[in-house]
Amino acid sequence: MTHAMMRPTARRVALVAVSAAVAALALAGCSNSSDGGDAGGKTTIRFLYATGDDTWNATVDALVKDFNEQSDSTVVELDPLPAGSDYATALKTVDATGKWPAIVDMRDTLTYVNAGKLAPIPTEVTDLLQPEAFAAAADGNVYTTPYSALNGEIGINVVYNKDYFEEHDLEVPATYDEFISLMEDIKSNGDVPLATAAAEVWPADQLYKPLAAPTFAEYSDQGGFWNVAAEGDASVEDLRDSLDKLSYITDNFLLQGWQSTADAQTTTLLVNDQAVMATSSAGLGRLMDISKVDPDFNAGMFIIPAEDGKIYVLKNSPIGDTAGGLAISSQAAEDEDVMASSVEFLTYFYSVDAANLMQENGWLSPNIVKSDEVTQNDSIPGAADYFALLENPNLVWYENAPEISTFSAFNTFFRQARIEMQDKQTTIDQTIEKSQAELDAQVAAAG
Structure with missing residues (x-):
């Protein structure tokens, strides 16, 4: 069994009132930007994620910076949800406001699949992953893909x-x-x-x-x-x-x-x-x-x-109501350019270059098909x-x-x-x- 079979557990849920989640989202800038805007001829998309330990936060920042520097068509803006907030509650708040980001660090996946809030992830993304890293919902579509190695x-x-x-x-x-x-x-x-x-x-x-x-x-x-x-x-x-x-x-x-x-x-x-x-x-x-x-x-x-x-x-x-992962919102899929940019970012996310960048930052990269080309970081004390x-x-x-x-x-x-x-x-x-x-x-x- 390789190291990329089960994902570390997730990370970041605490109990707060819905009003606190609304405030957190405001701090994250969700109400101040939208997907699809023109950024110097590029399509802007938002990535909502739950902040966690310093390693995860630094990894996300590094990935988005690297992607933005090399993309000719897309700019990704981060919508970090401050640590200590109830991320599951915050997603309910996002749903209530109707302002879904293009890319979402998902919780309660099946609940939102059944509500029609998530778009199927195309095969050009899932083909980059090992088969055990994702699974289809009852309708045959894949709605989330992992943000880390499936190390359970x-x-x-x-x-x-x-x-x-x-x-x-x-x-x-x-x-x-x-x-x-x-x-x-x-x-x-x-x-x-x-x-x-x-x-x-x-x-x-x-x-x-x-x-x-x-x-x-x-x-x-x-x-x-x-x-x-x-x-x-x-x-x-x-x-x-x-x-x-x-x-x-x-x-x-x-x-x-x-x-x-x-x-x-x-x-x-x-x-x-x-x-x-x-x-x-x-x-x-x-x-x-x-x-x-x-x-x-x-x-x-x-x-x-x-x-x-x-x-x-x-x-x-990789499936189930508690399964996490990265998803594309159905709202993003309504705009052809936003959907294309979302797929472009996820395609980058599951590349060897992105995996190496994750490893450099101390994060276990997802189990991609080309895992053998990834340089594992064994230099950390205790690794x-x-x-x-x-x-x-x-x-x-x-x-x-x-x-x-x-x-x-x-x-x-x-x-x-x-x-x-x-x-x-x-x-x-x-x-x-x-x-x-x-x-x-x-x-x-x-x-």
Whole structure:
């Protein structure tokens, strides 16, 4: 299996009111420009994307600059949605305003496909990608293509201080019990074992998902846990063990202040020795961020293993309501020039030149047909650990792609409920009860 089989997880969702999303969009300039304008004889198109870690932001900037410099017909303008906003809510706001950008960093894909908001991506784009990197919707059309390598949730991992491990004769844990023992050893040294973040709700997955992965994996062949739960043959109660584990780690090993810590801030906490380890969902990008802050920091990376020693990692489905990726809006397709420019940009995005530029910036390039021509960036401290995870003999891929059209609303609710549980605002019993009620409500709403 090559490194470009599963995409790192995504990155950037937090709960805010719709009004905040409107304000964020205004800051991003969505209301101040439109697609199709004449820019010195060139067609202008907008690219709406969710900002994330420094590596992703720098990569997008570099790609758009490079494309604009070489294109004779198109100018791409960035519409970055500021970090910390609820990107899924922001997309609803875009829909409400009726001002869709040409290129959209997509969430809740099937919801917008069914609403007719996205245009089919032509084969001249999809032919540049390996077949496993995309999939057609029920109508046979492809509506999203990946913005990164499909490395699944390898990116949801723990980044650690290798020098500290060597100094204290510590080893990367091979089982969950060893992970707990590792944190006990660090704590006994008078140091903080683990930093995590919850200033936005989406980083709550970084610690929880590896804990829940063994349970999720049990339902992989049945369409995934959440689809089975939607049918009533599984329930949130089945996740009690993972919630117990989450609560225990929070109570005993986390750096205080995690409730108001931003995800990117964990890089500073790690480099400044405020914690020995930190959760991440940025994959190679987090390692790049660390190297920028402190080039001499000796970073390592591992995934929290299960009790049986397996490393259960979610595959990222290229289709499904939660699937992300780059899309062309149906509004863009109404203008021949805008559509042509959109296709031109995506064609560039999946070129070898663009892939090399992504790699230089520390981003894993999408799995294009010509991947063998791409120069992989293995110079980042800790990168060898990342790539080794993709070849780990204990790695077990599983699937869990919800088909509930309102799953994103439930997912945000469940994340917030877990944060409240970790913060002792609610009990595990209350978390399970209200999360199940919310799941039932969202399933009913989805029809």
